[in-house]
Amino acid sequence: MRRVVITGAGTINPLGHSVAATFEAMREGRCGIGPLDIRDVDRLSIKIGGQVKDYTPDDRFNRQQQALYDRFTQFTMIAAKEAIEQSGLEFAGSLAAEAGVVLGTSGGGLTTQDENYRAVYEEGKNRVHPFIVPKLMNNAAASHVSMTWNLKGPSFTVATACASSNHAMGQAFWLVRNGAARAMVTGGSESMLCFGGVKAWEGLRVMSRDACRPFSANRNGMVQGEGAGVFVFEDYEHANARGADILCEVAGFSMTSDAADIVMPSQQGAARAIAGALRDARISPSDVGYINAHGTGTTANDKTECAAVANVLGSHADKVMISSTKSMHGHLIGGTGAVELLAVVMALKDGIIAPTIGYEDPDPECALDVVPNEAREADISYALSNAFAFGGLNAVLALKKI
Amino acid sequence: MVESVKDRVVRIVAEQALLEPADISMDQTLEELSIDSMALVEAIFAIEEEFDISVPFNANEPEKSSFDISSVATIVAAVETLVKEQSG
Structure with a gap:
């Protein structure tokens, strides 16, 4: 069995658009939860969430990319870029063939589904954009990471609701530990803060209207967030041989x-x-x-x-x-x-x-x-x-x- | 004859308890009727749909809700109040 280490990390989430910004917010105990800024919020009874703020897709992705990248894929690509750049890995030749990507998501392209159901049901349109299927599919993010960084080994998406990312990272860990891959890009992404996404959660009556207070006696439910976290899991020998900076070991x-x-x-x-x-x-x-x-x-x-x-x-x-x-x-x-x-x-x-x-x-x-x-x-x-x-x-x- | 609020609530509760309405008595608790947390949120949803009202209820703090679920009778009373408050 091989040892597995983390050599890169990336993120965009309600606390920041990078790992450094997120660490700083976590150190300072900053809260990224606030009033939801989404369409039809007045028809929701839950009006708060952890939204990714100050984010403009046009600053990061061109028109063709945006036609294929749902918000959950956009978050994934931003986080993956940061993680892979930090790792210093370039995927070519045999390394590309022995590297893959396994990501967690629960809803996949839920924003895309929400917008297009609206178009056909509410607005009565009889036509949707030709790329809706490749945009909303749960494996879209994993596939775009694979395509962008030339990862030609095992790649797939794991959907186990709130444990999706941990299950995904567990699979990536096993693949590297077993020697089936030398490096795996892994983590997860979610963007469920659209009208339908929040409305569905409201129904369960487990959401808080004011704050998420874990372990506190006066806690009154969960608050939804959005964003992505992506890591590079790498064979320890491989990382060590190339003198990579190691963040920690997956044990x-x-x-x-x-x-x-x-x-x-x-x-x-x-x-x-x-x-x-x-x-x-x-x-x-x-x-x-x-x-x-x-x-x-x-x-x-x-x-x-x-x-x-x-x-x-x-x-x-x-x-x-x-x-x-x-x-x-x-x-x-x-x-x-x-x-x-x-x-x-x-x-x-x-x-x-x-x-x-x-x-x-x-x-x-x-x-x-x-x-x-x-x-x-x-x-x-x-x-x-x-x-x-x-x-x-x-x-x-x-x-x-x- | 128009079905009363009580009869309509009892019908919804009976459906969740997998019983006939006639088998439900007003002093029974949800626990006695084997209505668990999931059946409860389904019943509340059914009540909201039936009466076109909004029921304030958070499963994390049921005791803080003005919607008293301690027995069938308290639920009926709470629905009657909400219907009055939210009518028109």
Whole structure:
């Protein structure tokens, strides 16, 4: 088995248009959630979200590209460019053949679907743009990354709702660890902040109207975000031989299924995934310094997740830091694990633990060190990143400081 | 005869509980009727559609809602209030 390291990271999300800007916002505990600026917002009862701000597609993509790139693909391309440039890799010859891209998304080109259903149903048009299908398909982002950077190995898209990115990065990790690929571009993207996207979530009645306050006793639901996070996972020997800057190591991965309920989380399913990641990384609970929580800010998730962490970590659960950065960037659904992995990279590389902001009242059912409101300095060796999806599909990554 | 608000609410609750309306009694709780959180949000949706009203309810903080779900009777009363408030 080969060791796998991260040699590049990129992002665009509600906290910033780059990794540096995102790290700065996370260090400062800045909130990227605000009033939604989308069409027909007056017909929504949920009017807040973590939108990518100050973003003009014309500044980044020409007309032909925009005809093919849904907003979720645009975010992916911006994040992939930053990650691949940082890695310094150029994909040609045998390296191109042994490199691929696996990305997570839940809704894919949902904005494109929303706009075009509007055109045919609401506006009564009988014609849509010829590229709607290649624009809205869930694998559009992965395919455009593959085409733009000449990645000719294994490429595909993973859709497991809120765990999509973690599942995707887990597959990329396995491909490199098994020797099936030397480098993989991986992460995820989501752009669900359109009228239909938010309207659908409203129906479940789990959304907050004012803020995402994970682990706080007065939490009242999740807030949606949008954006992308993309990384370059690379064979350690390959990275080392070319003298690449290594951000951290991907040490382990585990996925489990609750096989129980389509929306309610299971403590056992989550606990098995956390324990599995520790086992896969060959570490013990006391090695874990930080956990980036799934931490959605719903009543059900946060107490279930804390119980699962306490169950697996035992007495060490009182010492570990666990924060939910969704309090700052919102829930990026299929892209969320990727943006949250940035907080893990920051923790391992810079020794700074991103806070859970908006924390107001302790909840006895979430009695862990949730790094409330202010970032903290800490020297840690291992960190976990949790994702637990609707449908009971869980994916946990274990990362190691290099 | 026009179906009363109570009868219409009971019909919706019965559908979610997989029971006949006649088998529902007013003092029953949702728990006793085996109505879980998903069935509850479906019932609220059905009530909103049936009466063309908007029901303020967040599953994360049911106790903070003015929509009291502690029994069939309280739900009927809450719907009657909302229908009055939101009519016209």
